Amino acid sequence: MPRPLPVRPLIGITTYREQARWGAWDVPAILLPASYADAVAGSGGGPVLLPTGAGTAEVVARLDGLILAGGADVDPARYGSDPGPNTVPRPERDATELAVLQAALTRDLPLLAICRGMQLLNVALGGDLVQHLPDVPGAGTHQLAPGLFARRQVRTAPGSVLDRLLGPAPAVDCHHHQSLGRIAAGLTPSAWAEDGVVEAVEVAGRRFCVGVQWHPEAGADPRLFAALVEAAR
Secondary structure, eight states, rough: OOOOHHHHHHHHEEEEEEEEEEEEEEEEEEEHHHHHHHHHHTTTOOOEEEEETTTHEEEEEGOOEEEOOOBOOGGGGGGOOOOOOOOBBOHHHHHHHHHHHHHHHTTTEEEEEETTHHHHHHHTTTTEEEGGGGGTTOOOOSBBBBBEEEEEEEEEEESHHHOOOOSSSSEEOOSSSOESSSOOOOOOOEEEOTOEEEEEEEEETTSSSSSSSSOOOSOOOOHHHHHHHHHHH
């Protein structure tokens, strides 16, 4: 008798809602870079794409873990500010993802928040954001150009989850023009760029709750996704 296949934990991944073209079509579409789903599947999880819209939060009850994916800026109204000239918000995405995030936090689902996802986590818990890093004196380059990643080394906090998983000075792929400003209570910074910008946060006392400002799906290092999937089993 054939042995049963192992059950894959279901990992929800938030998505983009954008106008997109393929073949003869030019229509609103639900999008996600394939590298996210590939990284989850390659780490033993079952990727589940979560579209923007009503009802998505209810799906969280069926998930074993959650990834808040990167993308457009969080609406500054969510943290009491007006949008700057370089801020491109997606209010409808914020509403869906905040509901999904709250449902995940209530259930203590293992969570990996990536780039925009880390910023949304900070805002959801009461923090705010720096809207445009190039305007900050002394800030380095965290986004080479649209569609290009800045490869840089970050320093992890000794004893942190990231230190245990990635070591003290991993090289990462950055593509962000915003960063955390006031860090929410309950979030602990756990990695920094050489210019002092916070590149990762963690929440103690949860199964797995890590936010990274960089894009682990863009590289060849699967360890963060593997840790998420393992925590979700």
